[in-house]
Amino acid sequence: MLRAVLFDMDGVLFDSMPGHAFAWAKVMTAYGLPMEPVDAFENEGRTGIGTISIFTQRYWGRDATEEEAQELYRRKTVVFNEYQAANGGEAPEMTGAGAVLNKVRDCGLMRVLVTGSAQQSLLTRLEAHYPGHFRPELMVTGDDVRFGKPNPEPYLMALKKAGITADEAMVVENAPLGVRAAVAAGIFTVAVNTGPLDAKLLADEGAAIVLPSMTALAERWEEVMKLRVDKLTS
Secondary structure, three states, rough: OOOEEEOOOEEOOOOHHHHHHHHHHHHHOOOOOOOOHHHHHOOOOHHHHHHHHHHHHHHOOOOOOHHHHHHHHHOOOOOOOOHHHHOOOOOOOOHHHHEEEHHHHOOOOOOOOOOOOOOOHHHHHHHHHHOOOOOHHHHHOOOOOOOOOOHHHHHHHHHHOOOOHHHHHHEEOEEEEEEEHHHHOOEEEEEOOOOOOOOOHHOOOOOOOOOHHHHHHHHOOOHHHHHHHHHHOO
């Protein structure tokens, strides 16, 4: 029996990935770590330090020191905020996300947030855009885990916080590494391809179904529910 839906945040609830991709690419390249915006989409879901270490290993042959990682992430945050300010303020809600959340609520299911973000204003922001949907005790953030996605730890922790088993949950993700983490945790995973990546990347990571948007998920909700049951009973 389905009891909860676990949601990623960036690229699922908020259309924030273009800003993150711009900021990562600009800052990392300036520090001698060549990065394209599409690389940010491919690495989405990692902790900030995890993303930085991927590129320092690639170009410097080592992990970033704690001081280097803190400075890079601090600068990335500054550039992201500048991007947001230049584009009308904070990232908008992802089109269709509200409709999906309402369907989940109407089914009597818990809504659980699983994000690599560690923003202090996270709960305030979620409540402002999606009032009544998320509670602090049902949130896993970058501050809660030792290992970020693609490690399954964030999703395993979400199951523990919700008091449920993997077969009682469903995940909504938009990133290949997030899909990998959810599948590794044994959870039925729906991918919404809201970025520029080839949908095959999401399918290859084990997503049960790949949809082009959150709107499509809302429109095909009953079909997805049936697919979940069919997979669990097959």
